[in-house]
Amino acid sequence: MYHGGDPAAAAALYGILRDDWLDLSTGINPHAWPWRQRVEFDDVALERLPSRGDLESLTTAARAAYRVPDETEILPVAGIExxxxxxxxxxxxxxxxxxxxASYRTAFDDEIPVLRGPSEIPARSSVILVNPNNPDGRILSPETILSLAESRQDADLVVVDEAYEDALSERASVVPLMSRMQNLVVLRSFGKFYGLPGLRLGFIIAHPPTIAPLRERLGDWPVSQLAITIGRHALADREWQEKTRLRLDTQAHELRALLAAHALQFESQSPLLALIRDDRAAEMHRGLAAHGIWTRIFTDRPGSLRLGLPGDESEFRRLEVALKEILPS
Incomplete structure (x- = not known):
């Protein structure tokens, strides 16, 4: 799969209607920010282009939410892709x-070396990393990332994709420390934590010399009025954010307990992801699909099966029943 979140082909293959699937193929929060209840849509002026003030209201909210240092710039974009x-x-x-x-490899025409750990990174090269990582949820400390940036200050960038960081109760973002290193670039996805991937909103955080060419390429209206309005309200909703992190932690613990009860080996430092390591991964993927549960496997990682987080008790029970039927007791 190139991306998760689209079981339409599976619906045809397994004869299960699209709306009857439990889609666990993504790492998206199943508890979306309640935009229909929290936003007055009379405020969304789709009849005009976003003004500079509209964009500034969004970046101000994002700067506070992501704890961006004053000397570091932030640019909203229509998703990170x-x-x-x-x-x-x-x-x-x-x-x-x-x-x-796969998008990173595609961007470099599949010619970018993929390394297994920080110790393998050569001295003179820019580094792209995801933190927490996808699919295994591995987390590098901000200090480790700062050390990587410090070791390559001569025009080499360290690009950190923090798409899953918002969901962590113990925050691991390098953003608050960016004033210490000029060669850091951070990408923040809005859709995963806020459960609204269809809004297509994200942010680039970097120092002015790095962000300037991107700002010029993306133009005067990088995001829509709808993204601006929903984004700035959600980013300012601290109460929802804190309650949601606690809720995700509780449900992630329940998912891990369920996997452990079936003697499945897994990795999961992010509440939104659990990566099962098992030689039966492909067989489990097909077995779960036959029960209308869509998961994600990887052509470059045989023996790996990734699960997203079920949204409620009925979805947990559905997964539990399916695992009992497809795995030997």
């Missing part, structure tokens, strides 16, 4: 720290 495709124009020789995101 277009930015990933721009990376070859920003970095010279680059390496990719182990991740399943």
């Amino acid at each position: 277009p930015v990933i495709r721009q990376l070859p124009s920003l970095v010279r020789k680059a390496v990719l720290l182990d991740t399943s995101y």
